[in-house]
Amino acid sequence: MKKFVSAMLAATMALSLAACGSTADTSSEASESTSTAASTDSTAAESGATGEAASGTPIKLGGIGPITGATAVYGTAVKNGEELAVNEINAAAGYTVFDWKFEDDEGDAEKALNAYNTLKDWDMQVLVGPVTSTPSLSVGAETVNDNMFMLTPSASAEDVANCGDNVFQMCFTDPNQGKVSADYIADNALGTKIGVIYDSSDAYSTGIYDAFTTEAEAKGLEIVTAEAFNSDNKSDLSTQLAKCSDAGADLVFLPIYYTEASQILVAANKSGYEPTFFGCDGMDGILAVEGFDTSLAENLMMLCPFSAYGEDETTKTFVSAYEEAYGSTPNQFAADAYDCVYAIYQCVQAGKINGDMSASEICDALKTEFTTMSFGGTTGENQTWDASGMISKAPKVYVIKNGAYELAA
Amino acid sequence: MQFLSYLINGISLGSVYALIALGYTMVYGIAKMLNFAHGDVIMIGSYVIFFAFGSFGLNPILSIVLSMVVCTILGVTLERVAYRPLREAPSLAVLITAIGVSYLLQQVAQLLWTSSPKSFQSVVGLAPISLFNGELTISGETIVTIVACVVIMVGLIWFVNHTPAGHAMLAVSEDRGAAQLMGVNVNATISLTFAIGSALAAVAGALLCSSYPTLQPTTGAMPGIKAFVAAVFGGIGSIPGAFLGGILLGIIENLSKAYISTQLSDAIVFLVLIIVLLVKPTGLLGKKVNVKV
Numbered sequence: 001m002k003k004f005v006s007a008m009l010a011a012t013m014a015l016s017l018a019a020c021g022s023t024a025d026t027s028s029e030a031s032e033s034t035s036t037a038a039s040t041d042s043t044a045a046e047s048g049a050t051g052e053a054a055s056g057t058p059i060k061l062g063g064i065g066p067i068t069g070a071t072a073v074y075g076t077a078v079k080n081g082e083e084l085a086v087n088e089i090n091a092a093a094g095y096t097v098f099d100w101k102f103e104d105d106e107g108d109a110e111k112a113l114n115a116y117n118t119l120k121d122w123d124m125q126v127l128v129g130p131v132t133s134t135p136s137l138s139v140g141a142e143t144v145n146d147n148m149f150m151l152t153p154s155a156s157a158e159d160v161a162n163c164g165d166n167v168f169q170m171c172f173t174d175p176n177q178g179k180v181s182a183d184y185i186a187d188n189a190l191g192t193k194i195g196v197i198y199d200s201s202d203a204y205s206t207g208i209y210d211a212f213t214t215e216a217e218a219k220g221l222e223i224v225t226a227e228a229f230n231s232d233n234k235s236d237l238s239t240q241l242a243k244c245s246d247a248g249a250d251l252v253f254l255p256i257y258y259t260e261a262s263q264i265l266v267a268a269n270k271s272g273y274e275p276t277f278f279g280c281d282g283m284d285g286i287l288a289v290e291g292f293d294t295s296l297a298e299n300l301m302m303l304c305p306f307s308a309y310g311e312d313e314t315t316k317t318f319v320s321a322y323e324e325a326y327g328s329t330p331n332q333f334a335a336d337a338y339d340c341v342y343a344i345y346q347c348v349q350a351g352k353i354n355g356d357m358s359a360s361e362i363c364d365a366l367k368t369e370f371t372t373m374s375f376g377g378t379t380g381e382n383q384t385w386d387a388s389g390m391i392s393k394a395p396k397v398y399v400i401k402n403g404a405y406e407l408a409a
Numbered sequence: 410m411q412f413l414s415y416l417i418n419g420i421s422l423g424s425v426y427a428l429i430a431l432g433y434t435m436v437y438g439i440a441k442m443l444n445f446a447h448g449d450v451i452m453i454g455s456y457v458i459f460f461a462f463g464s465f466g467l468n469p470i471l472s473i474v475l476s477m478v479v480c481t482i483l484g485v486t487l488e489r490v491a492y493r494p495l496r497e498a499p500s501l502a503v504l505i506t507a508i509g510v511s512y513l514l515q516q517v518a519q520l521l522w523t524s525s526p527k528s529f530q531s532v533v534g535l536a537p538i539s540l541f542n543g544e545l546t547i548s549g550e551t552i553v554t555i556v557a558c559v560v561i562m563v564g565l566i567w568f569v570n571h572t573p574a575g576h577a578m579l580a581v582s583e584d585r586g587a588a589q590l591m592g593v594n595v596n597a598t599i600s601l602t603f604a605i606g607s608a609l610a611a612v613a614g615a616l617l618c619s620s621y622p623t624l625q626p627t628t629g630a631m632p633g634i635k636a637f638v639a640a641v642f643g644g645i646g647s648i649p650g651a652f653l654g655g656i657l658l659g660i661i662e663n664l665s666k667a668y669i670s671t672q673l674s675d676a677i678v679f680l681v682l683i684i685v686l687l688v689k690p691t692g693l694l695g696k697k698v699n700v701k702v
Binding site: 068069070072073200227228229230232233235236237238239240242243246259260262263266270271272289290291292293 | 411414415418422459463519523524525526527528529530537546548550617620621622623624625627628631632662663666667671672674675
């Protein structure tokens with residue numbers, strides 16, 4: 001038994017050493033001044049203080065997101081997207097523009113606060129995160145007190161941007177998604193009788209649902225039934241689906257995450273109910289669920305600002321670099337995160353911020369800059385932010401065909 | 410027809426609760442402890458099936474048998490390591506330990522298999538049955554779950570009443586000290602109870618995830634608690650009580666979802682529970698029927 005334990009410990013150590021090794025590799029690729037992972041922080045700070053006159057002090061960029069937990073698909077994508085952008089920028093600039101560190105929050109509000117404090121201890125100057133709405137609300141409130149600039153790639157609740165004037169979003173807000181979905185369904189006559197299944201315990205889901213209901217009424221769409229589930233009672237969703245079916249819904253709107261959506265698709269297949277399913281950006285990731293029969297998602301429609309199958313140059317470059325680095329196709333969360341880092345880099349290039357400024361000075365500079373600039377990236381051209389921190393960009397609707405996203409006509 | 414369809418869905422959900430509740434009630438009746446880790450043993454069992462059947466393409470029956478073996482070993486080990494040393498300790502200590510074990514299993518599963526959800530492929534090959542010109546469809550999973558639940562309940566009742574090991578269980582349940590004096594091996598009997606309870610957990614896991622396919626490390630937690638409620642509802646310690654409680658809970662939950670509100674279904678379920686316990690504090694079949702295991 002003891003031998004087994006010590007063997008396990010040895011294996012763990014070997015693994016963690018290997019992990020350190022790979023971190024060291026990437027950071028040394030990005031910058032010559034960082035030699036080992038253990039001393040990354042101190043060397044980076046020293047190199048900033050001591051020399052490389054042309055380069056300047058790196059800006060410390062912190063990221064927060066769920067690397068483990070139920071929403072790990074999003075967090076991992078965001079982490080990869082940020083890392084890719086930071087590495088690209090550092091390599092292209094020839095010096096360390098961004099020092100970057102990412103902390104796990106497991107999608108939990110309290111753990112996100114711990115992660116935020118860890119990053120503050122590391123002297124973070126700009127926060128790119130958190131990934132999901134509930135942690136973003138708790139961290140957002142803290143950043144207001146600290147006057148720390150916060151740009152979330154994907155937390156789409158309206159309240160996140162309303163935390164303070166230092167909090168900005170790269171993705172649509174929930175109400176915006178609900179409104180645009182209703183408009184799209186009405187304009188393209190996708191359905192006449194609409195059923196909705198949403199998660200009443202989740203801010204994201206209820207936010208979209210409320211806005212969708214309001215806009216659907218204005219557009220003359222008939223919502224025949226709206227059914228809810230909650231985080232404690234979601235193992236059986238077949239009743240909600242049966243109620244949509246009984247109400248004669250020909251389109252079921254699903255403003256929910258892909259985990260429950262995949263369950264609804266399986267249940268619909270079992271009961272032989274075949275309406276049009278329409279989801280929002282939380283649906284992105286459904287094709288990556290292990291063991292899920294992706295043919296069930298055929299013809300599923302979703303509102304999503306990014307597709308890896310886009311034809312423009314920015315998207316193509318990003319997708320191929322991402323695939324090479326991580327061996328998987330990026331989803332919109334990776335794209336949002338990638339854009340976040342580039343949006344901040346745009347301000348660096350404009351000479352508005354640098355690593356010698358304090359977090360609070362950077363925050364003030366970025367507030368002015370973000371509300372006046374226009375940014376083009378993988379998730380859209382000419383994106384602008386209003387004073388509250390909400391973004392304006394053109395929505396895109398995709399439909400799943402043959403296991404891949406296709407732009408809906 | 411709609412009503413019938415909701416009712417059948419409810420019975421299906423209820424049978425899953427009942428299967429899990431049988432495990433709770435067996436252990437409670439004999440070891441006099443609430444094994445809160447039961448729901449998580451179910452989750453582990455489901456993962457075993459997910460990999461054996463879904464990833465390695467093993468025969469579904471063999472996968473379930475494999476999962477039963479793994480769960481049995483897990484359950485007996487847990488009893489040996491975590492619960493047996495506390496046999497003479499106050500019941501609160503055992504309860505807290507069980508909650509600890511529950512979290513331990515969840516975290517270990519998260520480390521081993523990450524928490525990203527997996528879509529469980531149904532182990533039931535039965536085609537759905539269509540009745541009344543297709544107006545009513547009963548899925549294969551529903552039929553198998555209901556049948557399995559009834560068969561297991563009848564089997565358990567027969568086992569405790571007609572086999573020496575079963576009699577030993579009844580004796581331990583009546584009075585542990587006296588049973589020991591009469592030559593019953595109490596530790597072995599309790600281990601056997603855990604073995605049976607955990608093997609049932611594997612079956613419950615297979616059927617739970619076949620009907621409701623999302624598999625995550627927390628999958629067992631909520632159904633586990635609901636099943637515990639079902640066991641209390643029916644009278645904890647009673648085998649037919651667990652069955653009745655599970656089925657009723659499923660039906661009430663589903664009918665309140667269908668006809669009152671999907672949002673309030675949990676509140677209604679627990680309200681009914683409170684009323685029943687106020688009127689009959691021992692649960693529906695608590696004292697009346699003396700099949701106390």
